[in-house]
């Protein structure tokens with residue numbers, strides 16, 4: 004009896020002694036985990052923060068107010084009845100006249116040229132749009148806010164170091180004098196840069212936007228989704244539920260797994276060779292981009308779908324077969340609804356990768372300079388990551404801000420896609 | 436005295452003794468199988484099996500089993516764990532087809548037609564031979580849909596009213612109606628284990644099969660739920676033919692008319708339940724049954 008008791012006690016003591024060690028190990032492990040999460044978070048914050056702060060100026064834009072006289076003579080309009088009278092008019096001359104009038108002291112040719120560069124070339128389009136919408140403005144004088152050139156915009160945003168010697172500055176002293184006088188008269192304003200969201204690409208940073216790239220990405224991803232989800236799910240269901248297990252299916256399985264690891268540029272080469280050169284599909288088109296990205300995404304979708312099919316408990320299958328459901332009914336009524344959330348997650352992961360993909364799109368010519376927003380899947384277009392890549396390559400300083408802004412749009416696109424995935428998951432998720 | 440079965444005691448089973456028997460007999464080297472003891476034939480057979488061998492890949496799990504299952508009788512299959520009871524019962528509605536490596540040979544007939552013949556449709560077969568599994572496996576759907584599912588896919592109800600009637604009567608017969616009538620929309624998985632098992636039974640009888648196979652239907656249940664299901668089996672016998680696998684000797688004794696004892700893939704003995712339990716003819720059967728009571 005007593006020996007039994009001491010034995011019990013000693014066990015408890017031994018447990019107690021080891022407890023300390025065990026809890027210490029647990030605390031250590033928790034600390035490591037927390038530390039690694041913190042490090043990851045810090046890097047994420049630094050990364051996002053730097054992108055965000057670089058991008059902020061790109062969402063603002065400077066406008067300069069001028070009294071523009073729509074003088075028919077200056078515009079070179081002889082016959083107002085002519086259908087293209089307002090299209091071919093010389094709006095540049097009107098802007099120049101307005102600038103000369105605002106700064107009458109400017110006389111030398113080189114100074115005039117500098118003065119004219121204050122207003123972006125986009126100003127002429129603005130005036131053209133105005134006059135076409137309201138022809139009655141002809142021969143009147145209007146106060147118009149015109150987009151400033153990107154260098155001028157940079158000056159107003161404080162990007163120019165005025166303490167540097169004049170020769171090293173892109174904005175000279177005389178320009179500074181003009182700009183300050185405009186500012187003092189309230190003829191400068193800053194506004195939200197709608198151009199960034201509504202325009203296509205441009206050589207001028209102040210006129211460049213992401214609309215065409217965003218549309219291109221959207222169309223490309225739409226094709227990728229519409230093709231890779233049904234194909235991937237069907238392939239996964241066939242391989243998991245119907246295919247006989249033999250050497251051929253093993254071979255297919257190995258190949259699918261290998262395909263998932265193939266560098267994406269290889270898919271681009273394949274797309275170039277097959278879809279463009281062989282099938283004669285147009286270059287730079289979302290249809291080809293979508294097809295190439297489908298090839299790239301398909302293995303991911305198949306692998307994720309198979310995994311989620313495998314995770315459906317076999318007892319559900321047995322239950323369905325046991326009451327006499329056919330194999331197809333078992334899959335459609337029971338396996339698929341349970342596997343769908345996992346399939347969706349896999350698909351979204353694949354789509355997110357496709358959204359950020361640049362290399363294969365370069366191969367099929369989606370790297371072009373696209374101003375027009377693509378109207379359909381056969382129109383030439385580019386994609387967001389490619390647009391970012393193009394802008395990073397541009398010499399104008401303002402493009403680096405646009406690049407950061409475009410990255411933010413890309414990230415927002417990604418986040419909303421993930422959000423959609425979470426919502427869909429919630430909707431379809433069922434416990435058993 | 437030791438051999439007598441205390442039928443009244445609804446005690447939960449303890450598999451320990453059965454296991455030790457198995458170890459012993461496999462230690463006494465492979466026993467010499469000299470043919471099934473007892474009468475394999477039933478007076479009015481619904482299912483007939485002859486010389487059934489089952490292989491999982493290279494490994495043979497069932498050796499030359501021949502057994503009849505009589506109409507409106509309950510036949511119990513007992514035997515140590517791993518002796519092939521589940522394997523055998525799953526042959527009867529071709530559930531083994533779903534296991535890639537499983538090969539069945541020999542003859543299995545339902546109403547004198549081989550169920551492994553080419554022209555036999557498995558969907559039709561499983562509608563005629565229903566199955567209740569060891570672990571309750573309701574669909575992650577509502578209670579109502581669980582029971583209605585089989586009826587729907589087989590088109591057994593011509594309209595909604597009829598479907599509802601079938602669902603309600605099936606739940607009634609499974610003794611579950613009173614407990615779920617207020618929550619037919621609740622998920623089947625939200626019921627308790629015993630309720631889930633009765634739901635699975637309701638799902639099976641809703642299709643109105645001719646034969647019901649039950650693989651340890653009570654192994655996850657408490658004595659009260661077990662007693663309910665045993666009662667139910669007794670009632671069902673009037674209309675159905677039932678084959679039940681069980682580890683509980685009392686259960687076999689209570690619900691079945693005939694008992695088959697399996698050992699290492701062989702059908703060692705089969706006979707009237709009262710005879711098998713009180714006066715087993717084969718040494719192994721006796722060891723197993725008496726081992727249960729130590």
Ligand SMILES: Nc1ncnc2c1ncn2[C@@H]1O[C@H](COP(=O)(O)OP(=O)(O)OP(=O)(O)O)[C@@H](O)[C@H]1O
Nearest residue numbers: 491496514515516517518519520521522523534536
């Ligand atoms: N899917 C399978 N693949 C390979 N071997 C299997 C498979 N299922 C069962 N077996 C083997 O077949 C033999 C019989 O198994 P079975 O499940 O029929 O036994 P059982 O009598 O039902 O046992 P228990 O009482 O434990 O349920 C066992 O040796 C088992 O290992």
Ligand SMILES: [Mg+2]
Nearest residue numbers: 520521522650
């Ligand atoms: Mg079993």
